[in-house]
Amino acid sequence: MNRQSSMRVVLTVIALHWGLVASAASSVSAEQTATTTAAAATATATRGGIHVVLDASESMCGFFHAQDPKRVMLTLLRKGVVLTDDQAGNQLYLLKQTSKHDANPLHDVVAAPPTIQATAENMSHAPNKSSCQPFSGVDSSMELIFNAKSPTRQAESMILVTDAQFDEPDRERFLDGFANWAQDALKGADAVYAGFAFANVPFDGRYFPVSDPDAKRRAAGYTLPQHARPLYIFWFARSSKHLAIIEDFVASLLPDDTAAQTRVQHLLPVLQTGMEPLRQPWSAMPGLGSLIKGKPQLDVSVYDKSRTQAMLRQCATVTVSASSVDVRANAKCHDGKAFFDGVTAVDVKAQLVSNSLIKTTVEGRPAGEDPVLLGTFKPSTATKPASFRLHSVFADDSRTTVSMNEHSIDSDLCPVTRAAPASGASPDGNACVAKLQGRTFQTDILVAQLVARQKRITADELEPLNNVTYRLTFTPRKP
Numbered sequence: 001m002n003r004q005s006s007m008r009v010v011l012t013v014i015a016l017h018w019g020l021v022a023s024a025a026s027s028v029s030a031e032q033t034a035t036t037t038a039a040a041a042t043a044t045a046t047r048g049g050i051h052v053v054l055d056a057s058e059s060m061c062g063f064f065h066a067q068d069p070k071r072v073m074l075t076l077l078r079k080g081v082v083l084t085d086d087q088a089g090n091q092l093y094l095l096k097q098t099s100k101h102d103a104n105p106l107h108d109v110v111a112a113p114p115t116i117q118a119t120a121e122n123m124s125h126a127p128n129k130s131s132c133q134p135f136s137g138v139d140s141s142m143e144l145i146f147n148a149k150s151p152t153r154q155a156e157s158m159i160l161v162t163d164a165q166f167d168e169p170d171r172e173r174f175l176d177g178f179a180n181w182a183q184d185a186l187k188g189a190d191a192v193y194a195g196f197a198f199a200n201v202p203f204d205g206r207y208f209p210v211s212d213p214d215a216k217r218r219a220a221g222y223t224l225p226q227h228a229r230p231l232y233i234f235w236f237a238r239s240s241k242h243l244a245i246i247e248d249f250v251a252s253l254l255p256d257d258t259a260a261q262t263r264v265q266h267l268l269p270v271l272q273t274g275m276e277p278l279r280q281p282w283s284a285m286p287g288l289g290s291l292i293k294g295k296p297q298l299d300v301s302v303y304d305k306s307r308t309q310a311m312l313r314q315c316a317t318v319t320v321s322a323s324s325v326d327v328r329a330n331a332k333c334h335d336g337k338a339f340f341d342g343v344t345a346v347d348v349k350a351q352l353v354s355n356s357l358i359k360t361t362v363e364g365r366p367a368g369e370d371p372v373l374l375g376t377f378k379p380s381t382a383t384k385p386a387s388f389r390l391h392s393v394f395a396d397d398s399r400t401t402v403s404m405n406e407h408s409i410d411s412d413l414c415p416v417t418r419a420a421p422a423s424g425a426s427p428d429g430n431a432c433v434a435k436l437q438g439r440t441f442q443t444d445i446l447v448a449q450l451v452a453r454q455k456r457i458t459a460d461e462l463e464p465l466n467n468v469t470y471r472l473t474f475t476p477r478k479p
Contacts (some may be wrong), residue, residue: 049089050242051155052080055162056096057140061132064123066226072201075252076161081117082326091355096137103141109150146177157237164232167210173447185238191282195266197250200228200438210441211411227433232356240281247278267366267454271400287322296350304342324471331479337357340379348374363389373473386472
């Protein structure tokens with residue numbers, strides 16, 4: 001994704017560089033047309049739409065040139081084209097820089113030209129792999145998608161398609177952009193959504209190394225034989241409105257749903273893996289009914305030994321609403337007596353929903369109690385409502401985070417053929433592929449830092465839930 005040492009993998013740098021191969025006049029014309037189109041798209045885009053951003057740096061060419069029976073990159077591009085709708089605020093953007101020294105969201109994030117689908121198809125069939133237009137950026141600063149001046153800031157949701165190659169400074173800028181976006185999106189929102197998915201996709205073209213100290217090789221890249229490289233989809237959504245569209249893009253990248261468990265990482269609203277969270281919108285205020293498993297139980301203490309607990313449980317019904325647990329006793333039980341005759345106390349207990357995402361306990365009760373005591377009614381105070389509060393925390397569970405150990409590489413510096421001159425020497429293609437196959441530069445660090453940011457961002461996300469007081473009521477039916 002990034003071609004120079006400052007290779008930027010953050011979704012915003014797409015100034016359309018049409019003319020390295022074309023004449024200067026035609027290049028200027030194409031760029032002017034692209035800029036005009038981008039300005040028009042920005043003017044018409046309204047909050048509520050979804051913006052698809054394609055990393056258009058030259059390092060993405062190899063995904064189009066490869067012999068890929070699934071046509072993954074072309075499929076994702078086509079979905080972006082089909083989705084484009086000015087009135088709905090849906091846009092397709094390219095992110096690329098024409099200058100590695102100047103990342104500017106006004107020039108580098110531009111609307112894709114109307115001919116993008118045909119152009120990409122031609123790229124995939126080019127016999128000499130010489131054509132890369134419009135995927136010809138010298139860099140792509142992914143953090144630009146979060147920039148206040150970028151047209152993508154108007155989006156309700158964003159999808160970024162990229163090879164996720166960051167050098168260290170660009171990675172930091174991307175992380176800061178994500179954190180700022182999330183904190184802004186969470187203001188007044190019930191839940192926001194962010195995450196990524198990745199898959200190994202056929203790649204045939206030039207690879208631009210991040211960590212090669214030789215500036216000439218970094219600029220020229222390594223021409224490598226076809227192999228598999230990770231392709232990433234990132235998403236950032238201010239609501240659940242576009243989750244089905246995001247799921248469709250992810251499914252095109254990962255058609256095998258069983259692979260999604262280890263290739264799909266949700267960062268917001270909570271750390272999760274797999275496809276299912278894209279189908280089930282999450283809420284920080286889910287209602288009491290979804291926090292309690294089944295129906296609460298009554299544990300009755302009696303001094304009248306002729307009355308059994310089973311009979312007394314049949315003498316009352318327990319219902320759970322969004323904000324309360326209500327016990328309603330019959331006027332007379334099966335033995336003809338009132339519910340509290342011969343009864344010392346009634347404990348109301350419940351099993352709380354427990355999963356790998358959130359751990360919930362009743363405030364003031366020991367953790368691990370199952371079922372947990374919600375409250376107690378005594379004959380003298382039975383009709384006086386009681387209350388209880390729940391305390392929820394995000395689970396710290398390794399199963400909620402994908403492992404990047406097999407998909408990351410600490411250094412993408414390839415072995416160099418010794419017979420070649422020291423300056424601009426070519427790498428050993430086979431040795432390079434063996435090292436890079438299925439791996440991206442320091443993505444394990446990127447993911448670890450995203451998770452760390454997520455935990456800081458969501459530290460207060462459960463506060464609304466923990467501040468709710470639930471009612472516990474007992475009502476005897478009248479004779």
